[in-house]
Amino acid sequence: MEPAFREPALESLRRGEPPLDPQALEAITLGEREGIWHFWRDYYLHDYIAGGGSKVKFLTGKPGSGKTHALLLLLEEARRLGYVTFFAGARHMRLNKFDSLYQAVLETVDVESLVSSYCANVIRRLGYDPAQLDPGRDFFTRAQALGRAPDSLRREIQEKLDELYLDRKLNHNFALAFTQLCADHLGSRRLADGQRDTLGEWLQGRPLPAKFLKPLKIFTRINKYNARHMMASFLHLLRLCGRPGLCAVVDDLNALLERGPEGRALYGRAARNEVYESLRQLVDDFAGFEGAFFVFAGHTELIHDEKGGFKSYEALWMRIQNEVKGDRPNKFADLFNQDHTVKEIFTAETCLELQQKINDLFGCNSSIRQEDFHCLVESVSMFSPVRRVIEAIASQCDTGGN
DSSP, X not given: OOHHHHHHHHHHHHTTOOOSSHHHHHHTOOOGGGOHHHHHIIIIIIIITXXXXXXXXXXXXXXXXXXXXXXXXXXXXXXXXTOEEEEEETTSSOOSSHHHHHHHHHHTSOHXXXXXXXXXXXXXXXXXXXXXXXXTXXXXXXXXXXXXXXXXXXXXXXXXXXXXXXXXXXOHHHHHHHHHHHHHHHTXXXXXXXXHHHHHHHHTTOOOOHHHHGGGTXXXXXXXXXXXXXXXXXXXXXXXXXXXXXXXXXXXXXXXXXXXXXXOBSSOHHHHHHHHHHHHHHHHGGGGOSSEEEEEEEETHHHHOTTTSGGGSHHHHHHHSOSSOOSSOXXXXXXXXXHHHHHHHOOHHHHHHHHHHHHHHHTOOOOOOHHHHHHHHHSOOSSOHHHHHHHHHHHHHHHTOO
């Protein structure tokens, strides 16, 4: 492994965290077929979500049980399938207002890429091949050079763009902002200096002065009251641009129960209930979204803490609890416990396999014995045995083995 990636990846393992490098992450993955991310990829990203469905999932487990590892693998698969992906931690963003989530997601989106994709579709529908046009000139200028009359061409382009404005699945202001960006990109109607940036920032949910929006015929701002409708518009637009949808992951949801360095709760009771209500609405509104897969992950305290966890907000708990229980984990359930997968597949034998994978990837010489792994797996702790084993192997990489 390249030295530039080796040390950061090893340092992550020493802290009991998964490496961010996709190559290292996949190289040390155990039990691929049994992993929840593999199930979600096959049954949701490949099928249900790609077909226009939408789903909200909750993933819980002890610290170090592999939740973040599974989420990172899921996101990597989603990127390969063409999804727009989003990853954030609940400690670093406020979840009690949906517009915060909308803004965080849209800030990671390349709006210009979406504009280009949609404009390429418009060009094809007008009878031209986008690949054969001069990349240094806009479509309107190039089509005129090929003999098209400017007035009729401008009218045809606008008719195609107006289809967005007439689409009932798109908010009118959202559609108006996007069509203006497309018209400027195609060259049929130019924007003034700075207006392109203004429209892009408005689509991303940034607060802008009314004097910048009024000339563009936009008279509303994206806020907590309309953010859901804007998210639904964005998801519909993704599919119009040829993308299967959005895969969004929020980790460390246990921050709702945590306190900061000064002892103050990161989320007070009112703010925490606002988060739960927002999640409840998201679960209920999934039918209004197209091609969206949301996963919220956190520690098992979210289930066990009856005063501050999911059970403290009955409207949410009634929707996500597992009413049918069996000996095997139900991977179709909206609330999935990663500890069940760990108990099923994580043995002393798989620990030896994991040790060999880490030795091969990082050039280590860890030589922990099977009986020692057995003690680590069977011992009871607030931390998952996965973390304890990973930290033990990573410490051997420091010392060069026994």
